[in-house]
Amino acid sequence: MFNPSSIAIALITYYPKWYRGKLRSLGATDKIRGDLALRTVEQGVKKGYQIIIVDGTSSRSFKTDLRRFSSVHLIKRRINKASPAKRQAIKRAASIDGVKAIVLMEPEKTDLIENHIEMIVKPILKNYADIVIPCRNDDFFRKTYPDYMYKSEVEGNFMYNQILKSTNFLQKKASDFDFFFGPRAFKNERGVVKLFLKKAKLKINNEIINKLIIDPEIYSNSLYYSVIQALKKKLKVLSIEIPFKYPTIQKENEEKGDRDFFMEKRNNQQLRLIVELLCFMNREYKQV
Numbered sequence: 001m002f003n004p005s006s007i008a009i010a011l012i013t014y015y016p017k018w019y020r021g022k023l024r025s026l027g028a029t030d031k032i033r034g035d036l037a038l039r040t041v042e043q044g045v046k047k048g049y050q051i052i053i054v055d056g057t058s059s060r061s062f063k064t065d066l067r068r069f070s071s072v073h074l075i076k077r078r079i080n081k082a083s084p085a086k087r088q089a090i091k092r093a094a095s096i097d098g099v100k101a102i103v104l105m106e107p108e109k110t111d112l113i114e115n116h117i118e119m120i121v122k123p124i125l126k127n128y129a130d131i132v133i134p135c136r137n138d139d140f141f142r143k144t145y146p147d148y149m150y151k152s153e154v155e156g157n158f159m160y161n162q163i164l165k166s167t168n169f170l171q172k173k174a175s176d177f178d179f180f181f182g183p184r185a186f187k188n189e190r191g192v193v194k195l196f197l198k199k200a201k202l203k204i205n206n207e208i209i210n211k212l213i214i215d216p217e218i219y220s221n222s223l224y225y226s227v228i229q230a231l232k233k234k235l236k237v238l239s240i241e242i243p244f245k246y247p248t249i250q251k252e253n254e255e256k257g258d259r260d261f262f263m264e265k266r267n268n269q270q271l272r273l274i275v276e277l278l279c280f281m282n283r284e285y286k287q288v
Contacts, residue, residue, distance in 0.1 A: 002118055004048035006100040006125070008093035008188070009117070011107040012077070012085045013037050013066075014056035020065075023249075026257035032249055034062050037107035044113050045069050052093050053107075054085045081215070086222040087197050094193045100125060102193070104223070105183040108250055112183060116242045120185045129238035130192050131230050132185040135178040137243045144246040146254045148263050153180040156270040160224075160277060167281050169231045177227075177239050180270075184223055192235065195226040200280065219269070220276045228280065 018034035026032075044051045055063060056077040066074055073092055077085045086104060093102045101121040105112055112120075116134065123129035142150055161176040170177075186192050199221055216225065230237050254262040 002122075002125075004118075005050060006098055007117060007121055008050040008052055008096055008099045008102045009044050009113065010086065010089035010093050010102055010104050011037070011040070011051065011053045012056075012082060012089065013053055013058055013062070013107055014077070014080075015058045015062050016056075018059045018062040020061050026253055029253055029258060030059075032253045032257075033108050034058070036110050036247055036250065038062075038065055040107045040110050040113050041066065041069055041072060043110065045071055047113070047117075049113070049117065050093065050096055050099060052089045054089045056080060056085070081217040082219060083199070083217045083221040083223075087199075090193065090196050090222075094188055099188050101185055102188055103183065103185045104196070108247060109183065109244070110247055111245045112242075116244065119242060120183070120240055123238050123240065124185060124187050128236065130187050130189075130235040131227060131237045133177045133179065133227065133237065133239050134181060134183050134185070134244070135239045135241045136181055137241055140243050140245055144244075144248070144251065146251055146259075146262070148259075149254065149266055152266040152270050156180045156273065159270075159274050163274075163277055163281065164228070164231070169228060169281075175239060177237075179224065179227070180273075181244075182223065184227070192230070195229045195233075196222055198226065198229065200225055214272060214275055214279075216276050216280070219273060220280070224273065224277065225280060228277075 015030040015034035017030035019031055023031055041051055052073040053066060054075045054077045055066065066072065075088055075092060078088065079085065090102060093099060101124045103117060103121065120132050120134050123132055157176055157178055157180050160179050161170060164170040165172050186196060200216055227237060
């Protein structure tokens with residue numbers, strides 16, 4: 001029987017411009033995302049999951065609203081970058097008695113916690129998998145995401161998987177992982193958890209690449225390199241397709257509210273992750 005209290009949901013929040021009340025503009029990104037995050041937390045608490053939140057300098061009002069959920073593990077974020085914050089959340093989640101699986105996810109992905117967590121963690125609980133990378137159903141992906149984001153993430157996934165296949169980390173005929181979706185679920189066992197706590201520094205001797213914002217502490221260390229190391233160690237990494245729906249209000253924010261900003265953000269993110277992968281695969285890094 002599924003026990004939701006055995007699942008820890010690890011979230012990172014950062015909404016310095018969030019405010020209470022009605023939305024005043026589609027360009028109010030912090031308000032839109034903060035509202036979605038609060039909904040995710042509320043639904044997670046109702047379902048009985050262990051909720052761990054590492055919060056940066058969100059607005060005082062947002063933090064006050066978070067504290068309404070007395071069962072939530074609320075932690076002060078020590079470093080602005082995402083990977084160190086995720087490590088804070090993972091360490092707390094792994095220390096909770098009875099937790100068998102940990103889910104790293106973006107707090108804005110409300111549909112994930114409302115409808116898909118049990119499906120995602122089931123292979124872990126049944127010992128079919130050590131790590132699960134959810135995969136978006138393509139129809140829902142295409143219809144509910146901004147058009148430029150769909151294009152960018154499909155391209156990013158293709159390139160990322162091709163690099164792993166060309167270096168024999170994935171079999172040539174293996175199905176592609178939806179790396180760019182974001183969520184990761186993994187077994188709360190020491191050998192698995194430690195992969196998500198590792199930190200790598202890249203050594204890049206290239207003037208052009210160094211001008212880019214290349215830093216695995218932003219995304220790669222916690223979400224990407226951890227999976228690559230798991231594949232190298234022949235752990236059981238599984239893809240599970242889910243009919244995930246992107247929040248309508250978030251799509252409107254990214255299409256109408258501040259489209260140019262988000263288009264540039266997605267393109268830069270794709271480039272950064274691919275370059276960081278190439279450097280990592282070439283062993284141009286050192287463990288610290």
